[in-house]
Amino acid sequence: MTGTKTISEKPRATDGESASATTAPTQFIKTRLETYAYRRFGRGAALPLVCLQHFTGTLDNWDPAVADPLARGREVILFESAGLGRSTGAVPTSIPGMAEHFIAFAEAIGLTQVDVLGFSLGGMIAQQVALEHPALVRRMLLVGTAPEGGEDIMHIEKPELRKILEDRTLTGYQVLVKLFFTPSEASQAAGRAFTARLSARTEDREPLSGPNVAQAQIAAFRAWERVDGERFAKLRRITQPCLVVNGVRDTMIPVRNSYFLGEHLPNAMLLTYPDAGHGSLFQYHEAFVRQASLFLDSEAL
Amino acid sequence: MTGTKTISEKPRATDGESASATTAPTQFIKTRLETYAYRRFGRGAALPLVCLQHFTGTLDNWDPAVADPLARGREVILFESAGLGRSTGAVPTSIPGMAEHFIAFAEAIGLTQVDVLGFSLGGMIAQQVALEHPALVRRMLLVGTAPEGGEDIMHIEKPELRKILEDRTLTGYQVLVKLFFTPSEASQAAGRAFTARLSARTEDREPLSGPNVAQAQIAAFRAWERVDGERFAKLRRITQPCLVVNGVRDTMIPVRNSYFLGEHLPNAMLLTYPDAGHGSLFQYHEAFVRQASLFLDSEAL
Numbered sequence: 001m002t003g004t005k006t007i008s009e010k011p012r013a014t015d016g017e018s019a020s021a022t023t024a025p026t027q028f029i030k031t032r033l034e035t036y037a038y039r040r041f042g043r044g045a046a047l048p049l050v051c052l053q054h055f056t057g058t059l060d061n062w063d064p065a066v067a068d069p070l071a072r073g074r075e076v077i078l079f080e081s082a083g084l085g086r087s088t089g090a091v092p093t094s095i096p097g098m099a100e101h102f103i104a105f106a107e108a109i110g111l112t113q114v115d116v117l118g119f120s121l122g123g124m125i126a127q128q129v130a131l132e133h134p135a136l137v138r139r140m141l142l143v144g145t146a147p148e149g150g151e152d153i154m155h156i157e158k159p160e161l162r163k164i165l166e167d168r169t170l171t172g173y174q175v176l177v178k179l180f181f182t183p184s185e186a187s188q189a190a191g192r193a194f195t196a197r198l199s200a201r202t203e204d205r206e207p208l209s210g211p212n213v214a215q216a217q218i219a220a221f222r223a224w225e226r227v228d229g230e231r232f233a234k235l236r237r238i239t240q241p242c243l244v245v246n247g248v249r250d251t252m253i254p255v256r257n258s259y260f261l262g263e264h265l266p267n268a269m270l271l272t273y274p275d276a277g278h279g280s281l282f283q284y285h286e287a288f289v290r291q292a293s294l295f296l297d298s299e300a301l
Numbered sequence: 302m303t304g305t306k307t308i309s310e311k312p313r314a315t316d317g318e319s320a321s322a323t324t325a326p327t328q329f330i331k332t333r334l335e336t337y338a339y340r341r342f343g344r345g346a347a348l349p350l351v352c353l354q355h356f357t358g359t360l361d362n363w364d365p366a367v368a369d370p371l372a373r374g375r376e377v378i379l380f381e382s383a384g385l386g387r388s389t390g391a392v393p394t395s396i397p398g399m400a401e402h403f404i405a406f407a408e409a410i411g412l413t414q415v416d417v418l419g420f421s422l423g424g425m426i427a428q429q430v431a432l433e434h435p436a437l438v439r440r441m442l443l444v445g446t447a448p449e450g451g452e453d454i455m456h457i458e459k460p461e462l463r464k465i466l467e468d469r470t471l472t473g474y475q476v477l478v479k480l481f482f483t484p485s486e487a488s489q490a491a492g493r494a495f496t497a498r499l500s501a502r503t504e505d506r507e508p509l510s511g512p513n514v515a516q517a518q519i520a521a522f523r524a525w526e527r528v529d530g531e532r533f534a535k536l537r538r539i540t541q542p543c544l545v546v547n548g549v550r551d552t553m554i555p556v557r558n559s560y561f562l563g564e565h566l567p568n569a570m571l572l573t574y575p576d577a578g579h580g581s582l583f584q585y586h587e588a589f590v591r592q593a594s595l596f597l598d599s600e601a602l
Contacts, residue, residue, distance in 0.1 A: 248564045
């Protein structure tokens, strides 16, 4: 984990370089902890961008409209943590436990410094990795996420979320459209376009997450909400430049958690989108890609 | 105020086109209300950007590091409202009163559609103009400002502000450095660099604002804080794309006012900067210019 070598030390799958989020083959790497599924695509001089996924999501939940344009200029690596998709092992019940899997993956694949896109649960893991292994993380995109000690994180028992999750008329991706997008017609239409893009990948898909995944990840959220000692004190030690992003109508991890991040991370910009929920980066994929690229390509904030 | 003509209908001062914030000559225009001082510089295909100034500030308070790069690609017009600098008349004691002067100026100078950079007090005037004359305003940069019904707006009687304003050891721009920047060394250094840039203009400067200016503008702030009817309801009628910007440590107009704007304006992105106060756009001038240019040049958010 030391040194400044920024490209993979192991040979890369050449077909991955011309592939996309839709076509990149799933690869597997055996590590000291587990065997992880991952996908890599894109190329360029910039540091690789590792993407850490949301609650119950798998490699198949990354929007090509976000991942593919970000892969122009850099390699994008989608990581499947333990117990998800075809990765082996059990889903940890804490964020630090999940961070260990990311570390093991980065070591095994030969990544010594990366940029990270952490979405929702993935943003919490990104913060933990930045704390424990600051040299590994250069810059972070923290989207729809919360700091340790944040509040109202993924309380799926809330009436507004339970109503969606228990609606038997919603099938497949329709649940995701309701959960990640606001009730406005514009946002719902963006949600349908998003799930159509996800559906473009028809082969080599990951198995869906079962209730055991949700249960373990919810336990991790509850632990992450706990305040031990001075609230948000750890954020002062995360000195990497960060771009914090959220929709102002996020019902799964409300935007005030992003305000906490913007106010307490010493080197973070906050960006919010209107009429957007948890999936703001997918709804505003063009704006998000523009802003994220500008941030990743900048020397300063 | 109708039609889509977007460039000045009157001849422009040719020397203004090659001038900068530091060198642009002050011009004057007699209107149906008052005679206003203004400066214009830059050129390009984009809509003109009209800049509306902060509490007690004049034309001389626009940072060349912000105004000059924004003038690459568009004309920048700095407007001096009534009772300020060498503009005639009295400073109104309400935001709608100030908006009337902007309207009279735009009419007289032949501007039918513009982008607006409204900083602090200027951001309130921009919102009022967008409400009353929506066709005049295409996009707005609302920096360090607050919606009508906002809170803790320029309470210079607060201990943290009074301590600075009553400090006799601070002279000239030193007060501005303390008021607009955080106590951190990095922010104070940015403040000193900012005021050095302001000092580069040595001739054709505006007279400083006196206590009567401050008194009238404070009265306007107090009126703007009042909540009549449903709080923030008017914001729903401001449909222009907006980029709301603030420092997370703003003591003059705290960042929660920018959160209100981001949450209630139907088409606004919010951007916040770390370790920055009221003068966040001057402290992070490079990032601000990048983000503002990207926003002004975009078709959508």
